[in-house]
Amino acid sequence: xxxxxxxxxxxxxxxxxxxxxxxxxxxxxxxxxxxxxxxxxxxxxxxxxxxxxxxxxxxxxxxxxxxxxxxxxxxxxxxxxxxxxxxxxxxxxxxxxxxxxxxxxxxxxxxxxxxxxxxxxxxxxxxxxxxxxxxxxxxxxxxxxxxxxxxxxxxxxxxxxxxxxxxxxxxxxxxxxxxxxxxxxxxxxxxxxxxxxxxxxxxxxxxxxxxxxxxxxxxxxxxxxxxxxxxxxxxxxxxxxxxxxxxxxxxxxxxxxxxxxxxxxxxxxxxxxxxxxxxxxxxxxxxxxxxxxxxxxxxxxxxxxxxxxxxxxxxxxxxxxxxxxxxxxxxxxxxxxxxxxxxxxxxxxxxxxxxxxxxxxxxxxxxxxxxxxxxxxxxxxx
Amino acid sequence: xxxxxxxxxxxxxxxxxxxxxxxxxxxxxxxxxxxxxxxxxxxxxxxxxxxxxxxxxxxxxxxxxxxxxxxx
Numbered sequence: 001x002x003x004x005x006x007x008x009x010x011x012x013x014x015x016x017x018x019x020x021x022x023x024x025x026x027x028x029x030x031x032x033x034x035x036x037x038x039x040x041x042x043x044x045x046x047x048x049x050x051x052x053x054x055x056x057x058x059x060x061x062x063x064x065x066x067x068x069x070x071x072x073x074x075x076x077x078x079x080x081x082x083x084x085x086x087x088x089x090x091x092x093x094x095x096x097x098x099x100x101x102x103x104x105x106x107x108x109x110x111x112x113x114x115x116x117x118x119x120x121x122x123x124x125x126x127x128x129x130x131x132x133x134x135x136x137x138x139x140x141x142x143x144x145x146x147x148x149x150x151x152x153x154x155x156x157x158x159x160x161x162x163x164x165x166x167x168x169x170x171x172x173x174x175x176x177x178x179x180x181x182x183x184x185x186x187x188x189x190x191x192x193x194x195x196x197x198x199x200x201x202x203x204x205x206x207x208x209x210x211x212x213x214x215x216x217x218x219x220x221x222x223x224x225x226x227x228x229x230x231x232x233x234x235x236x237x238x239x240x241x242x243x244x245x246x247x248x249x250x251x252x253x254x255x256x257x258x259x260x261x262x263x264x265x266x267x268x269x270x271x272x273x274x275x276x277x278x279x280x281x282x283x284x285x286x287x288x289x290x291x292x293x294x295x296x297x298x299x300x301x302x303x304x305x306x307x308x309x310x311x312x313x314x315x316x317x318x319x320x321x322x323x324x325x326x327x328x329x330x331x332x333x334x335x336x337x338x339x340x341x342x343x344x345x346x347x348x349x350x351x352x353x354x355x356x357x358x359x360x361x362x363x364x365x366x367x368x369x370x371x372x373x374x375x376x377x378x379x380x381x382x
Numbered sequence: 383x384x385x386x387x388x389x390x391x392x393x394x395x396x397x398x399x400x401x402x403x404x405x406x407x408x409x410x411x412x413x414x415x416x417x418x419x420x421x422x423x424x425x426x427x428x429x430x431x432x433x434x435x436x437x438x439x440x441x442x443x444x445x446x447x448x449x450x451x452x453x454x
Contacts, residue, residue, distance in 0.1 A: 066411055076419070079432070260399060323428070324421060
């Protein structure tokens with residue numbers, strides 16, 4: 001192992017996962033050579049220890065993998081005919097729609113697009129209630145606050161701003177920046193309060209912000225790639241959320257301490273979307289590897305894979321029906337896949353979109369699903 | 383702090399993380415999936431995407447002219 005100070009290839013030869021910056025100690029004085037060797041040895045020991053721990057962790061998880069969920073679900077009736085159809089089409093964006101979110105009133109929707117527009121819709125009537133122009137293109141994320149009085153949005157500007165919704169005046173004047181990352185902001189949601197905002201970013205961190213003051217309250221370091229998606233359990237007073245992204249891992253975080261408490265692997269490419277099962281103890285993910293997966297928090301492992309040989313396109317949005325029985329997945333091949341989440345089979349496909357689906361959400365009361373697409377439309381299915 | 387020190391620190395943190403994860407209490411898949419199944423069955427009646435509305439008029443997204451009747 002070459003470990004002379006001053007050589008250009010001064011890297012510990014332990015693991016590619018722990019690469020050093022190129023200028024790692026290039027000009028150490030000779031007296032530091034011993035120390036450098038000791039450090040390199042230490043790194044090797046630590047890497048070996050980490051590898052051992054990973055193996056043991058895998059063994060522990062494997063032990064509890066006793067009955068596949070499909071087998072447990074055998075006694076259930078298959079999904080009935082669902083009669084889910086396209087019911088509304090929301091037209092008004094001039095660019096790719098990148099994100100959407102439901103209001104808790106189960107009726108309004110906020111959406112954001114590549115051309116910098118954010119639109120608030122009445123999904124019952126398809127009317128546009130607000131249309132805002134952001135100072136940036138690629139507004140990658142938008143979210144409704146729990147009270148439905150605020151929306152949050154942002155994207156390539158690395159920021160997340162909040163806008164109060166009212167019909168009184170030009171509401172864009174009341175826009176406030178709340179969050180700032182060091183790379184694009186890819187996902188955001190309010191944390192059970194209009195005053196707490198959770199964001200995820202291309203800078204591979206997540207953070208919680210105080211909406212009023214714009215102060216960062218907690219940040220979350222642990223991902224080794226861009227964060228693309230976050231979610232938290234629906235009806236829970238718990239203190240966790242999950243995040244996922246380009247490092248193919250889903251991480252569970254303790255909100256109070258900022259510590260990662262669980263980590264889930266399985267996907268073979270970027271994870272684009274993550275959504276809790278309504279029971280709060282499991283979650284589904286969708287990935288560039290063309291699969292959705294179900295992970296169980298208490299079993300600490302992947303429970304099943306939703307895949308078909310004929311499906312080759314990325315999954316960009318997933319959500320469950322109210323009971324969790326149906327998993328809806330929005331794909332890059334313009335379709336919505338309807339999966340039996342327990343038998344792990346595809347039930348049917350919803351056709352309509354004319355470009356890739358970017359986002360998919362079930363309404364808060366479970367009466368409809370909404371999909372946003374690069375075809376510039378948003379569609380409601382019920 | 384040199385970048386090596388940083389690497390060592392990051393690896394120690396990772397090892398702590400792995401230890402914590404290894405020591406966590408896990409439940410067998412059979413138990414957790416039984417609970418998922420139970421949750422799904424308990425809530426199936428309220429799941430209108432699964433069962434449909436008892437009466438299509440209750441569907442806020444029905445087209446105005448359609449008439450459908452789902453008896454459950």
